[in-house]
Amino acid sequence: MNKPAFAKSKADQDLFQILRKQVNEKVDTLQPKRSVIIKLKAFLFPILYLGAYATALIWGNNTMILYASYFFMGCFLLLNFLNLIHDAVHNTLFSKKWMNEAYVHFFDFMGANSYIWKVRHVRLHHNYPNVMGWDSDFEQSPMARVFPHGAFSKMHKYQHIYLPLIYPLYLFNWLLVRDFKDFYKKDALVRKVNVIPRIEYIKLFVFKAVFVFYIFFLPKLVLHITWGEMFAAFLIMMFTASIASLIVLLSPHATPESDFPIPGNDNKLPSSWFMHQSALMSVVMITLTSGLMPSTSCAYQRG
16 A cells, blocks of 8 residues: 655755754753753652552552552653653653664563564654554544544444543553554554564564563562552553553643544545644643643544
8 A cells, every 4th residue: 555645845854954953953062961851760760660569569468559560560660761762762851862772672572572662652653643544543443433524423422421431451552452453464554564473473472472471470479468469560561551651641642623634535644744743732731731631523424
């Protein structure tokens, strides 16, 4: 399937180059002051996650400490993802590319698949935000209808009611379903832009197994607690991370003000890539400054 093509505009391209130069100059100015803070976060945030886990292993016989530790692990999982993994996948956390690529594997350790997420996020979401059939962040489940011109089902009339109720299952879906679908489903969006190397299939199963073992089975073996207590702790961690993730990620992406451009018959989008991104960022800034929350009902109407 041919990729959507953005409109060509020399004026937009010239303006983009000017802004890009200004941004790079500003970053170069701030870098000496902020490099220490960035390095501190890159070290401290994983330690917080591992520290919460160590607390659970050492003092988890106290049920309240176990549950509190897993609650904070859910918080620190999101903290690492948004502050560090996201920047590393864009090669902006460290100056050396190999260091960013190595650091991204911490995401695998936390249950997600870093390889497939990088393809989804960088090559699809950032290249084609809000474009149906190309923005993988918006095409995850037939239960949610975000695109106004997407397939309509009668159940979508009620998605503003039932979707918030399943928000706590977001990371369960990511951990147990979404990554595997991207690897094995023939019509997955990632296959439009990428061929998955065989080694990544091995890493998918190895890291998933490691995550489930150290999160669920190892504490049970060490602490000799009941399966019910262990499962409750696991639910607390996943529910916490899921709800917090969606509060942060949905708010600037899916709102009544969002625009979802459609490629024409020539497979071209109506604006240049720069203007497409600018329009998206305008919505993000309006959302963040006005305190708007995502509306899961804004796209259920037919056409």
